[in-house]
Amino acid sequence: MEVKVTRASKTGTRPKDEDLGFGTVFTDHMFVMDYKEGQGWCDARIEPYGTFSVSPAAMVLHYGQAVFEGLKAYKTESGKVQLFRARDNFARMNRSAKGLCIPGIDVDFVMDALKKLVKIEKDWIPETMGTSLYIRPFMFATDPYLGVRAAHTYRFFIILSPVGSYYAQGLQPVKIWVCEDHVRAVRGGVGEFKTPGNYAASLLAGEKAKEEGYNQVLWLDGIELKYIEEVGAMNIFFVINDELVTPVLNGSILPGITRYSVIDLAKKWGMKVSERKISIDEVLAAHDNGTLKEVFGSGTAAVVSPVGEIRYKDRVINIGDGNPGETCMKFYNALTAIQYGQAEDTEGWIEFVE
Structure with missing residues (x-):
């Protein structure tokens, strides 16, 4: 053809x-x-x-x-x-x-x-x-x-x-709101597919988040409303102690291309990477005991986006000092350097338009 x-x-x-x-x-x-x-x-x-x-x-x-x-x-x-x-x-x-x-x-x-x-x-x-x-x-x-x-x-x-830039404020930490009244997707449905209905399902909660002064919704699983899944336009990562943690793909989470890129780079750099179930309670506990170092999202639109504040029910936790964290910036700089041809593409991710 x-x-x-x-x-x-x-x-x-x-x-x-x-x-x-x-x-x-x-x-x-x-x-x-x-x-x-x-x-x-x-x-x-x-x-x-x-x-x-x-x-x-x-x-x-x-x-x-x-x-x-x-x-x-x-x-x-x-x-x-x-x-x-x-x-x-x-x-x-x-x-x-x-x-x-x-x-x-x-x-x-x-x-x-x-x-x-x-x-x-x-x-x-x-x-x-x-x-x-x-x-x-x-x-x-x-x-x-x-x-x-x-x-x-x-x-x-x-x-x-x-x-x-996807976010008007550029690479500044965003505020995310944990939704407990709505679910975006459940395992066995179409949550892992990039289909318009998944985004329509997120709009009501997204509007509520904006009314409360938050940029994005952090979704919990649709069964127990306990385990973290993803943010509206991004996959999510947590740096707890020396471990990079992201929710395991379970059939209701979009398998992000940038997510794969972050994981691949982290393993190449020798970081401890865990794809596993992580609950919102674990994140709050890590914040309370001082082991939650960074939170950031990943996606095509924003590349990586630092998270500076999370609200869950009546709790608000702040992450970092109001600036993007060291780990987040390391991924941002590495990915954008490859994307803009400033660093060698050792992973075979780039194709030229001749």
């Missing part, structure tokens, strides 16, 4: 790097392809970015059959454009698709299509440290049918957005 290219007749202008927010500005072109039962994925094309139409009866609007990903392209000081762990993102997308009964994609083909799209849009890639080109692949059911079954037709998109 070849990728047909139709260039936009009118092109936009990338905002200045210092004016970039997150996810509000989009480039001139997008990649699209369709799936038809009996034919497979077909009609691959790069075309001008714009609105599209679907039937009001499209199954995605009624039954939520959709998955998506998030990854980034970076421009190095020498002007090279590189992708960070893009194949891992598309492999995870296929796992999510399988969980939602959506046909998988050919990772090699989609990687080539992505590189072609990014090359066309290379002028949209910001150049300042901390900025990047955010890449959003997504696919969804398009059948006009009001019946509960897996769809027979789908559409796949890749859209691009030049972005600055």
Whole structure:
């Protein structure tokens, strides 16, 4: 299958790097392809970015059959454009698709299509440290049918957005609120898949957290409301004594690509790493006895994000001195150095857009 290219007749202008927010500005072109039962994925094309139409009866609007990903392209000081762990993102997308009964994609083909799209849009890639080109692949059911079954037709998109920092305050410690009234996902459901419904399920608690002055929700398990799972947009890590602890993947936690990267680097550096069940009570006890050294989150959007305050019920604990911790900064500096081409990629995480 070849990728047909139709260039936009009118092109936009990338905002200045210092004016970039997150996810509000989009480039001139997008990649699209369709799936038809009996034919497979077909009609691959790069075309001008714009609105599209679907039937009001499209199954995605009624039954939520959709998955998506998030990854980034970076421009190095020498002007090279590189992708960070893009194949891992598309492999995870296929796992999510399988969980939602959506046909998988050919990772090699989609990687080539992505590189072609990014090359066309290379002028949209910001150049300042901390900025990047955010890449959003997504696919969804398009059948006009009001019946509960897996769809027979789908559409796949890749859209691009030049972005600055995910958090307006930059790399400053965030405040997280432990939710005890709502759960995001349970084992055996779709919590481990990157599907829109998981994020819709987090919105009510997220709004309550913001009303209380907190940036994100820290979710507990959906059975006992005891064990920590993840933050709304990040996986979570704790430094307790000399041990790096993160919740074990249990079927209701998204297997983050940056999470894997942090764990891989930590093991390479000789750190003690534990993927295990960790309760909120253990975290509070570690704070009380002085062994809780740092807390930080990891994710594509923010890379790593230090946590400075946790609220659980009527307790508020503060971590650190109001600045990012040493361990958090070590991971941030190592990951961004690889992403921006300032350090050697010894892990095979980088692919260049030629």
